[in-house]
Amino acid sequence: VLDDLLDNFRKHNMPEKVIEYCLHSMNYNVPGGKLNRGLSVVDSVAILKGRELTDEEYFKAAVLGWTVEWMQAYFLVADDIMDSSITRRGQPCWYLLEGIGSRVINEVLIMEGAIFQLIRKHFRTEPFYVDIIDLLHEVTYQTEMGQLVDLITAPENNVDLSKFSLARHSTIVVYKTAIYSFYLPVALALLLCGFPVEKRNESDPDYFKIALDILVPIGEYFQIQDDYLDYSGTPEQIGKIGTDIVDNKCSWCINTALARANPTQRAILDANYGRKDLEAEARVREVFCEVGVDAVYVEYEAQSYARINALIDAVPEVQNPNGDAVLRRTVFRAFLDKIYKRTK
Amino acid sequence: VLDDLLDNFRKHNMPEKVIEYCLHSMNYNVPGGKLNRGLSVVDSVAILKGRELTDEEYFKAAVLGWTVEWMQAYFLVADDIMDSSITRRGQPCWYLLEGIGSRVINEVLIMEGAIFQLIRKHFRTEPFYVDIIDLLHEVTYQTEMGQLVDLITAPENNVDLSKFSLARHSTIVVYKTAIYSFYLPVALALLLCGFPVEKRNESDPDYFKIALDILVPIGEYFQIQDDYLDYSGTPEQIGKIGTDIVDNKCSWCINTALARANPTQRAILDANYGRKDLEAEARVREVFCEVGVDAVYVEYEAQSYARINALIDAVPEVQNPNGDAVLRRTVFRAFLDKIYKRTK
Numbered sequence: 130v131l132d133d134l135l136d137n138f139r140k141h142n143m144p145e146k147v148i149e150y151c152l153h154s155m156n157y158n159v160p161g162g163k164l165n166r167g168l169s170v171v172d173s174v175a176i177l178k179g180r181e182l183t184d185e186e187y188f189k190a191a192v193l194g195w196t197v198e199w200m201q202a203y204f205l206v207a208d209d210i211m212d213s214s215i216t217r218r219g220q221p222c223w224y225l226l227e228g229i230g231s232r233v234i235n236e237v238l239i240m241e242g243a244i245f246q247l248i249r250k251h252f253r254t255e256p257f258y259v260d261i262i263d264l265l266h267e268v269t270y271q272t273e274m275g276q277l278v279d280l281i282t283a284p285e286n287n288v289d290l291s292k293f294s295l296a297r298h299s300t301i302v303v304y305k306t307a308i309y310s311f312y313l314p315v316a317l318a319l320l321l322c323g324f325p326v327e328k329r330n331e332s333d334p335d336y337f338k339i340a341l342d343i344l345v346p347i348g349e350y351f352q353i354q355d356d357y358l359d360y361s362g363t364p365e366q367i368g369k370i371g372t373d374i375v376d377n378k379c380s381w382c383i384n385t386a387l388a389r390a391n392p393t394q395r396a397i398l399d400a401n402y403g404r405k406d407l408e409a410e411a412r413v414r415e416v417f418c419e420v421g422v423d424a425v426y427v428e429y430e431a432q433s434y435a436r437i438n439a440l441i442d443a444v445p446e447v448q449n450p451n452g453d454a455v456l457r458r459t460v461f462r463a464f465l466d467k468i469y470k471r472t473k
Numbered sequence: 474v475l476d477d478l479l480d481n482f483r484k485h486n487m488p489e490k491v492i493e494y495c496l497h498s499m500n501y502n503v504p505g506g507k508l509n510r511g512l513s514v515v516d517s518v519a520i521l522k523g524r525e526l527t528d529e530e531y532f533k534a535a536v537l538g539w540t541v542e543w544m545q546a547y548f549l550v551a552d553d554i555m556d557s558s559i560t561r562r563g564q565p566c567w568y569l570l571e572g573i574g575s576r577v578i579n580e581v582l583i584m585e586g587a588i589f590q591l592i593r594k595h596f597r598t599e600p601f602y603v604d605i606i607d608l609l610h611e612v613t614y615q616t617e618m619g620q621l622v623d624l625i626t627a628p629e630n631n632v633d634l635s636k637f638s639l640a641r642h643s644t645i646v647v648y649k650t651a652i653y654s655f656y657l658p659v660a661l662a663l664l665l666c667g668f669p670v671e672k673r674n675e676s677d678p679d680y681f682k683i684a685l686d687i688l689v690p691i692g693e694y695f696q697i698q699d700d701y702l703d704y705s706g707t708p709e710q711i712g713k714i715g716t717d718i719v720d721n722k723c724s725w726c727i728n729t730a731l732a733r734a735n736p737t738q739r740a741i742l743d744a745n746y747g748r749k750d751l752e753a754e755a756r757v758r759e760v761f762c763e764v765g766v767d768a769v770y771v772e773y774e775a776q777s778y779a780r781i782n783a784l785i786d787a788v789p790e791v792q793n794p795n796g797d798a799v800l801r802r803t804v805f806r807a808f809l810d811k812i813y814k815r816t817k
């Protein structure tokens with residue numbers, strides 16, 4: 130995959146320095162994650178087809194999987210500079226490296242452009258090429274809108290809890306995380322397996338809407354877990370120290386606490402949330418504890434698991450028009466099982 | 474055009490605050506330029522068709538014209554933060570406005586995404602939809618590569634003239650400016666008029682390559698003029714004070730001077746170029762004068778005009794497959810005449 134891009138640069142006579150630089154950037158920023166998103170494309174294709182993939186099928190699914198990882202990489206690089214973060218995946222954030230700074234903006238655009246170069250190279254002649262492109266545009270646009278809502282709602286240096294609410298939390302999570310992390314891999318797998326975007330007969334199911342309606346709640350559940358673990362998990366468990374409280378994050382925990390706080394507790398939250406100060410953080414944690422964030426979470430998790438399972442049970446297991454793949458419930462159950470009751 | 478996008482936001486239940494914010498950003502950043510790039514799509518379509526456009530044709534050409542203006546807008550917004558610029562088109566740069574800063578990175582991505590939303594809405598059912606998308610991806614990718622080469626070659630706070638050369642200048646100019654400013658508007662006009670990207674018969678001309686091979690030299694000529702005017706133009710003439718010398722820009726002037734400087738002059742350039750210091754700037758200007766940058770420019774302009782005219786004269790004035798448009802030389806001549814011997 131990388132070699133493809135380097136060939137592409139050479140074709141354009143880019144100076145060797147530039148090629149070296151890009152290679153360095155890709156190696157620094159793309160690997161190191163858990164690759165969950167990327168692998169889930171490959172896994173989903175295998176489940177839809179109901180058999181092991183041929184080498185060619187595997188390769189194509191893997192290219193789409195890398196697309197998702199790559200997108201994730203540039204979202205994170207961009208998020209880190211906007212959040213003034215210090216480390217990512219155990220190394221300093223890319224923008225902090227010498228001489229980069231705001232230049233990351235161009236590198237993010239290049240990483241995004243590289244995705245479409247890759248897709249074009251491998252899928253240009255497929256009937257679903259234009260659907261892949263439209264899907265990627267739609268999903269990145271939604272993710273960027275989610276990021277914008279997040280940035281406006283919870284700027285790090287201007288705490289204003291009146292902008293927070295569980296509804297706002299849901300908008301941010303759905304747009305900024307759930308769609309690209311959960312819906313996108315399955316939607317790409319559906320396209321690769323020949324599920325059509327547009328109905329051919331009135332009675333056809335809308336495969337993509339079915340997937341969206343299940344994967345968005347799964348993504349929301351995932352992010353709420355993430356928010357809850359940031360607050361409740363020990364560093365040994367989650368592999369980092371939670372900083373959502375001091376960073377003024379619009380997290381599920383603060384929004385749940387706000388919804389249940391009495392005026393005294395609310396005043397404590399207003400005065401202490403988002404301050405870079407251990408004592409302020411401790412006071413916020415105390416209110417979280419008082420209003421029962423832990424119990425609410427346990428109840429939320431049980432309900433949410435049951436609700437998503439019911440959604441999955443209702444999926445019609447229909448064939449694609451070619452008859453060589455089936456929209457199996459296992460696709461969705463695999464996602465849910467991977468995250469249910471995770472503690473890291 | 475703006476209304477379309479706002480509808481799109483509302484469809485997604487974006488909070489009103491976010492919609493307001495986007496509207497403000499678009500109004501701030503998109504208008505105010507000379508709209509040359511956008512208008513040239515409309516003008517080119519009219520020339521290719523050889524008649525006045527119907528309202529619908531005009532509308533479609535205008536949408537593509539706005540696409541180019543919009544792209545220009547986000548390139549400039551991104552360029553300004555990367556260059557730490559202060560003003561743009563007579564107002565403070567967007568990223569300097571309160572609370573924006575590195576958040577521009579997400580806004581640039583949204584502006585880019587909005588372009589594809591717009592194109593999708595108006596062209597999704599056209600046979601050339603996928604060609605428009607591919608063209609925009611290719612051109613933005615090339616522009617970003619040009620920007621990267623520029624950033625690596627001429628970082629503002631690390632002067633190293635050994636990285637400069639007329640060849641490097643040409644790479645930067647072709648990729649960063651010429652392709653999107655000159656080739657893109659005509660390529661979009663060709664697509665809208667039904668000129669096919671792929672040959673149907675071996676003997677068909679490659680319309681897009683013909684356009685590229687003329688418009689890239691025109692764009693290079695335009696940028697060399699721009700660089701020369703930055704050095705030689707009076708503020709009354711060019712409407713701003715030239716800053717290329719103090720900003721360590723990889724301009725045609727410095728590269729021409731480097732190619733002609735003797736060791737003493739070279740030492741003066743090394744010691745004084747890219748310094749924020751009026752005396753240093755004056756010493757650089759003196760060397761430019763000694764090596765004859767002005768005379769070289771006059772000769773370059775005459776040669777370049779003659780060479781481009783010869784290229785235009787060699788264009789085969791062929792019809793498109795439908796027979797309702799002709800690749801007329803006037804398309805190219807209109808660009809050249811607009812810039813030849815301009816003094817601002």
Ligand SMILES: [Mg+2]
Nearest residue numbers: 208209212214
């Ligand atoms: Mg962050």
Ligand SMILES: [Mg+2]
Nearest residue numbers: 208211212279
């Ligand atoms: Mg963030």
Ligand SMILES: [Mg+2]
Nearest residue numbers: 355356359373
């Ligand atoms: Mg988190």
Ligand SMILES: [Mg+2]
Nearest residue numbers: 552553556558
């Ligand atoms: Mg600039």
Ligand SMILES: [Mg+2]
Nearest residue numbers: 552555556623
């Ligand atoms: Mg610049």
Ligand SMILES: [Mg+2]
Nearest residue numbers: 699700703717
């Ligand atoms: Mg200039």
